[in-house]
Amino acid sequence: MEYTVQKLAQLAGVSSRTLRYYDQIGILTPARVNSSGYRIYGQKEVDRLQQILFYRELGIALETIKEIMTAPSFDAEKALNEHREQLLKKRKQLDLLITNVEKTIASAEGRMNMSDQEKFEGFKKKMIDENERKYGKEIREKYGEDTVNQSNAKLMNMSQEDYEAVTKLEAEVREALAEAFATGDPAGELAQKAAELHKRWLTYYWTEYSKEAHAGLAQMYVEDERFTAYYDKEQPGMAAFLRDAVHIYTGQK
Amino acid sequence: MEYTVQKLAQLAGVSSRTLRYYDQIGILTPARVNSSGYRIYGQKEVDRLQQILFYRELGIALETIKEIMTAPSFDAEKALNEHREQLLKKRKQLDLLITNVEKTIASAEGRMNMSDQEKFEGFKKKMIDENERKYGKEIREKYGEDTVNQSNAKLMNMSQEDYEAVTKLEAEVREALAEAFATGDPAGELAQKAAELHKRWLTYYWTEYSKEAHAGLAQMYVEDERFTAYYDKEQPGMAAFLRDAVHIYTGQK
DNA sequence: TATTGACCTTTACGTTACGTCAAGGTTTAT
DNA sequence: ATAAACCTTGACGTAACGTAAAGGTCAATA
Structure with a gap:
């Protein structure tokens, strides 16, 4: 079956302008153009349009769709x-x-x-999902290996005094976190206090502190199961709660 | 609880730019502005933002949302x-x-x-839905009452000959339609033939024919249950099938 | 106390995915 | 043959922000 612009548009529930635009950006070109310049679409184009619409439905940019679909590995x-x-x-x-x-x-x-x-x-879930896809790996690379290594290095040089202080702080974080978790509100006073303690604890390990890095680490607590396991040991969902609290505390996306 | 732009943005999963834009177009203004010009949002604004996001999720334009929410009847x-x-x-x-x-x-x-x-x-369903909301009433007003009345007037003046011809055509339409329905393809040859017969039948009733009006009437077959009942009598879904066939035949949206 | 870094502000131009004319050629139906 | 309904290529408009520039504010740190 062959279609003109309008027929295909009607079939797929899009406008003819959309099809012309898709031709223009090269994401869907007609099978052929007849003697008077009319666009004629065939079976292959119908199927391709369907694929495009699936991607579009998922909120993917046309430029990205084009890249995906024209890749040889598609x-x-x-x-x-x-x-x-x-x-x-x-x-x-x-x-x-x-x-x-x-x-x-x-x-x-x-x-x-x-x-x-x-x-x-x-509402939020969507954004977090996108963030994970976009930055998940990047964050890990940026704040993961590197800072973990730095942390270890710094730990080596700690005095006995420092070590005791850091151990005590760690206990305080866990305690504050458990209390805050019971309220269920990561924006609440208790949770924000826990986030602050967490920050103070962190500064013992990090050579330099930044909100961005703090938020990044908190995100990693949820993404990396080694961390998640540690924080969720007592209460499942604790890692995510801490991340939320820290994200609010740092005001970082 | 009071929030600055970034805190509220973080809470709701939107960007701070979005909140500024919403302030700019007057859809969500902060509770107050502090001495140094910072936007401060309160409880009322949190709830209003939630409402806005619900509307937005449903694909409604911000301008329309604003109208809806500021209407005294809201x-x-x-x-x-x-x-x-x-x-x-x-x-x-x-x-x-x-x-x-x-x-x-x-x-x-x-x-x-x-x-x-x-x-x-x-994919299509969405568009039809929007069309119904947007134009449903308009179509009925435009092609409903008016053309029905015109039809009756013309019928009064029909000759015996015409009357017999139109009755025969009506039977042909129903027959062709039943045959086409069995194929399930409203774009197919049979369905398109049925649509053409339907048009010829229509011209007996209408003083003037236009594709637009034809498509409008077909839409009404689905929307007005009196028509739907008539066409679906033998086969449920027949009215919708005829509409699809006519819409393709006329190439009308 | 001075500085720094993360906030906040307004202004303004850029972007995506089309909608909407305008001006003109083509096909189909009467 | 004339009109209606197609099609074409510009080209400008629009919504809902993203992004960068230029500059104030505020809390924490040296």
Whole structure:
């Protein structure tokens, strides 16, 4: 079956302008152009457009889609399976939002209380996801190996006094964190105090402190299972809670 | 709890630029501005931002959101219930897309066949939904009452001959439609023939024919249950099928 | 106390993915 | 043959920010 711009647009539920734009940026060129300059699309283009729309639905920029699809390693079938997974993820996220709105209704009716944190559950998830994809590896490379090594180096040179102080601080962090965790609010006073203690503890290990690095490390606590295991030992979710508290404390994205 | 731009942005998962922009367009102004010009947000603003994000999630333009929320008739609780419904709709639509991708995988593996129509199931739905919200009423007003009245007037003046011809055409339309419906492809030859017959039948009733009006009427077949009942009598889904066929035939959105 | 670094401000230009004319050629139907 | 409904290529407009520049503010540190 062959389609003109408008027919294909109608079929796919997009505008003809969109198809012309896609031709312009070279992401979807017609099978051929007839003698009077009309764009004619064939079966291959129909399938390609479908693929493009799947990617678009997931919020991926057209430029990126183009790169993905023109890469020699592109595997259409594999892509479809990824689409499926991403769509399922998206549905989970939507479910979070629905839970959120239901909680908000209940809270408006006075049937329950909601922290400010909870009010944005489901919105945020998306951003964190993107951040993880974008920066996850980078953060690890930047703040992971390097600072861990530095930490060790510094630890070697610590005096007995320092060592005792740092051990005591560590206990205080854990204690404050457990107390804060019970409140459930990483923006609360207790959690912010825990974040501050965590910072003071950190400065014993780091040669220099920056909010950015602090936030990066907190993110790593959730991403790297060795850290997660350490913090979640007593209470599952503690690592994530600490990360949230630190991110608010540092005000860092 | 009071928040500076960055803190609120962090809380809600948006950028500080976004908050400044929202202030600029007057959709979310801070509770107050401190002595050095810093924006300070309070509880009311947190809740308002949450509402805005719900609307935004549903793809509504900020300008429209602003109009909705500043209208004197705005009822926050009612809005939340609508959000819930819209989000549930969105989930249904997502399920359609997931079904689509699964079908596509199956078809790529040769386990089943898919029509071009089916390949865009779930993408299109969104547009139709928007069209309905935007133009549904307008179409009904434009092509509904008016053309129905005109039709009646013309019918009154029909000759016996014309009447017989139109009755025969009506039977042909139904026959062609039933045949086409069995193929399941509204873009196919049979369906397009049915659409053409439908047009010829229409011209007996209408003083003037236009593709736009034809497409509008077809849309009404699905929206107005009196029409839907008539066409779906023999086969449920027939009205929608006819609409699709006519929309492709007329190439109209 | 001075400095530094992370905040905050406004101004302003850039970007993405199209929507929307405008001006003109082509195809189809009456 | 004339009109209606296609198609084409510009080209400018728009929404919702991102991003960079230039400069004040504030808390912590040397």
